[in-house]
Amino acid sequence: AQSVSQHNHHVILSEAASLELGCNYSYGGTVNLFWYVQYPGQHLQLLLKYFSGDPLVKGIKGFEAEFIKSKFSFNLRKPSVQWSDTAEYFCAVNWGGGNTPLVFGKGTRLSVIA
Amino acid sequence: NAGVTQTPKFQVLKTGQSMTLQCAQDMNHNSMYWYRQDPGMGLRLIYYSASEGTTDKGEVPNGYNVSRLNKREFSLRLESAAPSQTSVYFCASHRFSGANVLTFGAGSRLTVL
Numbered sequence: 001a002q003s004v005s006q007h008n009h010h011v012i013l014s015e016a017a018s019l020e021l022g023c024n025y026s027y028g029g030t031v032n033l034f035w036y037v038q039y040p041g042q043h044l045q046l047l048l049k050y051f052s053g054d055p056l057v058k059g060i061k062g063f064e065a066e067f068i069k070s071k072f073s074f075n076l077r078k079p080s081v082q083w084s085d086t087a088e089y090f091c092a093v094n095w096g097g098g099n100t101p102l103v104f105g106k107g108t109r110l111s112v113i114a
Numbered sequence: 115n116a117g118v119t120q121t122p123k124f125q126v127l128k129t130g131q132s133m134t135l136q137c138a139q140d141m142n143h144n145s146m147y148w149y150r151q152d153p154g155m156g157l158r159l160i161y162y163s164a165s166e167g168t169t170d171k172g173e174v175p176n177g178y179n180v181s182r183l184n185k186r187e188f189s190l191r192l193e194s195a196a197p198s199q200t201s202v203y204f205c206a207s208h209r210f211s212g213a214n215v216l217t218f219g220a221g222s223r224l225t226v227l
Binding site for chain 1: 149155162172204215216219220
């Protein structure tokens with residue numbers, strides 16, 4: 001079955017530290033890739049997405065992600081985190097672009113401390 | 115424009131009771147989804163409806179039924195609730211099936227005692 005793996009369950013960083021959250025997906029051909037964020041007590045919101053083109057995509061709030069096809073990866077990065085980035089981050093993949101729903105990873109909880 | 119509206123926001127049930135979670139979207143979206151979110155498990159797809167009149171099972175459909183009542187509404191029913199169904203349930207939608215951006219509802223927190 002197609003699957004999405006997020007390597008880190010919980011990451012704790014100090015403000016201004018750099019962030020990289022890993023995401024790998026199982027092989028399955030053409031993919032569309034997403035990162036969603038869930039702030040405490042809120043519903044999921046789209047952070048960024050990749051469908052095609054430049055493999056380095058930029059999202060909201062200074063986040064970016066790089067699609068590396070050979071590694072089946074779509075890692076999320078931010079050069080300098082803020083306390084307000086404390087949230088849970090979910091990687092999600094859609095295979096084929098057809099009638100296949102998104103498959104989500106298990107999520108990474110990010111805690112940013114002052 | 116309300117987006118995706120879920121009701122109720124909170125519910126406590128006893129084992130064996132039944133209930134229906136309601137979801138409605140006002141964005142003229144074709145596809146609708148029900149996910150459940152559990153700690154350390156991420157979001158898992160229960161059922162989805164790629165278009166009005168169709169429904170399909172997701173990863174964890176056992177113990178649930180769905181109805182796509184019309185283009186706007188997609189309900190999730192628990193016929194005989196079990197403690198394992200304690201979870202936060204999210205409804206989501208998007209315009210076309212497949213690669214498109216999901217809009218999520220605020221979630222429904224269900225506790226089964």
